[in-house]
Amino acid sequence: MSDRLARVALSRLSEPGDLRLRRVVRELGAVRVHDLLREEHDVRGVYADVAERLRGLDPERELEQAAGRGIRFVCPGDAEWPDQLAALDAAGDVNGRGGEPLGLWVRGPLDLAAVTDQALAVVGSRSATTYGADVAGQIACEAAGAGFAVVSGAAFGIDVAAHRGALAGRGPTVAVLACGVDRAYPAAHRTVLDYIAGTGLLVSELPPGCAPTRLRFLSRNRVIAALSRGTVVVEAAVRSGALNTAHWANRMGRIVMGVPGPVTSAPSAGVHDLIRRGEAQLVTGGADVLELVAAVGDHLAPVPRGEERVDDRLSLAVRQVLDAVPVARPAGETSIARTAGLSVHAVEQALRRLRGAGLVERVDHGWRRTPDTVSSPEAPAS
Amino acid sequence: MSDRLARVALSRLSEPGDLRLRRVVRELGAVRVHDLLREEHDVRGVYADVAERLRGLDPERELEQAAGRGIRFVCPGDAEWPDQLAALDAAGDVNGRGGEPLGLWVRGPLDLAAVTDQALAVVGSRSATTYGADVAGQIACEAAGAGFAVVSGAAFGIDVAAHRGALAGRGPTVAVLACGVDRAYPAAHRTVLDYIAGTGLLVSELPPGCAPTRLRFLSRNRVIAALSRGTVVVEAAVRSGALNTAHWANRMGRIVMGVPGPVTSAPSAGVHDLIRRGEAQLVTGGADVLELVAAVGDHLAPVPRGEERVDDRLSLAVRQVLDAVPVARPAGETSIARTAGLSVHAVEQALRRLRGAGLVERVDHGWRRTPDTVSSPEAPAS
Structure with a gap:
């Protein structure tokens, strides 16, 4: 019996997400678990007394019927x-x-x-x-x-x-x-x-x-x-x-x-x-x-804007944080906050968004720019 | 002229939140700034040519009229x-x-x-x-x-x-x-x-x-x-x-x-x-x-609850984080997350809320319980 057919049979036998079954399958393989159960062996308490039910199943036919x-x-x-x-x-x-x-x-x-x-x-x-x-x-x-x-x-x-x-x-x-x-x-x-x-x-x-x-x-x-x-x-x-x-x-x-x-x-x-x-x-x-x-840099949400106003500068916070994250040696949030001139609270949130966008990564005890996302200002656009 | 009267006069003369004025007042005192301006001195470019306006003010009378x-x-x-x-x-x-x-x-x-x-x-x-x-x-x-x-x-x-x-x-x-x-x-x-x-x-x-x-x-x-x-x-x-x-x-x-x-x-x-x-x-x-x-522990928002369900345990996240924050030596967010069994993301947010409630504080590179808020389980209630 193939792994696929064993899985089909176990899928019919078990409830979705049965972790105990999943664990023995991962350890022994689906075929072995299937065969053990079918021979009325107790596989660590998973589905005892199912041999008869298993023997009544025909996974090959089940696949054929499904395909139909x-x-x-x-x-x-x-x-x-x-x-x-x-x-x-x-x-x-x-x-x-x-x-x-x-x-x-x-x-x-x-x-x-x-x-x-x-x-x-x-x-x-x-x-x-x-x-x-x-x-x-x-x-x-x-x-x-x-x-x-x-x-x-x-x-x-x-x-x-x-x-x-x-x-x-x-x-x-x-x-x-x-x-x-x-x-x-x-x-x-x-x-x-x-x-x-x-x-x-x-x-x-x-x-x-x-x-x-x-x-x-x-x-x-x-x-x-x-x-x-x-x-x-x-x-x-x-x-x-x-x-x-x-x-x-x-x-x-x-x-x-x-x-x-x-x-x-x-x-x-x-x-x-x-x-x-x-x-x-x-x-x-x-x-x-x-x-x-989205993947790095693919999509950037437009910052909602009214007329130009004093507090428009706030919308730059995330960019300020990105600019403050080092490229090489990672820096902690407090240090980034100091560089960016923002509160640690705002920096933490901005870092989370930048991480979501794949632009920064957490390493050891700090943050740095995700390597492939840093464009060199000297490099000509390709 | 008293400090109060000088401030009344300057308040009449200036726009609210004038930082340059604020700075010279902080440095020289309101009376001195008032007197300099009244004598047509240029106090670092703050309000030149206001002497006549200042001389026309009567802060004492202004206070009396206001009081009326x-x-x-x-x-x-x-x-x-x-x-x-x-x-x-x-x-x-x-x-x-x-x-x-x-x-x-x-x-x-x-x-x-x-x-x-x-x-x-x-x-x-x-x-x-x-x-x-x-x-x-x-x-x-x-x-x-x-x-x-x-x-x-x-x-x-x-x-x-x-x-x-x-x-x-x-x-x-x-x-x-x-x-x-x-x-x-x-x-x-x-x-x-x-x-x-x-x-x-x-x-x-x-x-x-x-x-x-x-x-x-x-x-x-x-x-x-x-x-x-x-x-x-x-x-x-x-x-x-x-x-x-x-x-x-x-x-x-x-x-x-x-x-x-x-x-x-x-x-x-x-x-x-x-x-x-x-x-x-x-x-x-x-x-x-x-x-x-609110001050420490005064008010705790009720966690919205439906019937008891599998995911109700989530509402314990903040409490889990509080339990994981050490009393003495501060611990970092990653360490707290490990202890609490939660993501660093969830821990950061919970710490922010706990800090808002005054229950934890950030010291050096970590977090600890705010000293006066830790009740000893051994101490009898007074």
Whole structure:
């Protein structure tokens, strides 16, 4: 039996994000774990008494049937497997769930690795306001226009607004589902899901036919975060699943962004809380988002400007900090603040933005310019 | 001639925030500067040819006339002079304006130093939305209820909403004007200004009778910031004067806070920009504000809570960081992050909030608990 077939069988047997299974697979290999389980061996307490179920499975036939419905199984080792999912193995767990997926069931014409090479997650509340849905759609549209794949969960509210925005921006969009990619959930989204399956990708850890459950939604969120370079939370009430996605993204060191809203609006409370706690950076639209997630220097958010005024100089703060960061020997924040003539507080924030844009890096106990981003004033433009 | 009378005369002669005048007064004293100018000496280029104007002034009579209208002149050396204004001398200048005022003209029954010992500035756009005005009023009301004087500029929009909110919270409110405290500007605010004069304080650098100008508004903003422990910006378009107030507050190391709003609302754009650039901390209401500006441990913002959920543990991040900060030898952010099991990014933000609450302090190259705030678990409660 091949590694792929063993993974297909284990994928049918297990719940997504089962960390104990993931660990023994990493140690022993999928084939060996499959065979041990099938021979009724207890693999460190993972899935005892499943031999009969395993023997009843026919992963080869399962792959054939899936292929007949335009569904393929992608797993580590495949060219289409996105490298960035491996970050999940070091991202810990939530209630025992976590780790790189055994594999992903994929439906759609695009290459998963290629399309998520530059991907942005846009997630948020199911019970979004029109304000939130509008902003999510607009950010997704601008990200798509700038060459980003938009990843989300196809749920009501912010998720579907993000997918639709990406489609409007003529960019690829990836819906990561908590059920089989042959199912329409929510049913009201059948048309948009079919459209995404025809132009983008539907993705799930769960084999075809599986129904969504609350735990499957939570496991799904980690895949959304792991596929994406950054995650934008548009509206999220205090207990929203979108905060769970942001949490996973933070654990993997990805960029987490939050769109503010009225402090009187419950769907914005979770986002404000993320920003207050330093777990998300405030963004006001696509330009801010692209500045944070884009490759070095690709996108720089326009500084909002009124007429020229005395305090316009403030908008230079980030540039001042960049100028104060040394090229060679790293300097601490206090030293940079002194050079820039700014408060340590402002410098810390500016450094975080500059790091997000890839222009500075933290080394040892200080900061320096990211080597390839420093242009020599003497060098002629090529 | 007394120092007070010399300052009254110079206050009539000069524009508020004239830094060159401030500097020679600091060096030579107000009386000497007054006398030199009166004798047509050129005091380093400050106000040449003003002798005749000075000789025409009668500061003693001016004080008497003012007193007849319930107005007094408060200046450095008076018990009523707020110590915190001295911070302006080290806060630099904007277009040559800055420095501690020569004195302040005050109208109202309260003691200026006593009432601003615990003061919060709430400022924002003249063209506020009802959303902004509601939030400003609510924050001012809660701050007043918690014993803070609310300082603002009596302008249309956010300012007057803040004054009214403070009055509704039965707290003192201080209006710092860009014209004489005997004038009603804007005229539509005559009633509320008279009410503040009867229950709180009207304050101005400008002598009675003076009219407001654009530069006087800018100079006024620094006094609002300097009187207050923190400044909340509620709505501010990109070129709003409220950003100038925030700028002054930052220069003095005061706490600057911003209330977010819809990203589609122009009056919130300036606030979002402040938060994005790390020049203001996001606050969603009175509880957040009080947590940041109140004395050690007085107020702790309630963490918004839904039902108990997996990600509820996130709300413990700040507490985790506090627990990880050493009591004696300071530790760096990376070390604290390791101890707390959190990202350096989250730790930096948490430290900032803890510093705002006075619970930690930055020393040399690290952080430690603020000495008096560490309770020994062994010590019995007194």
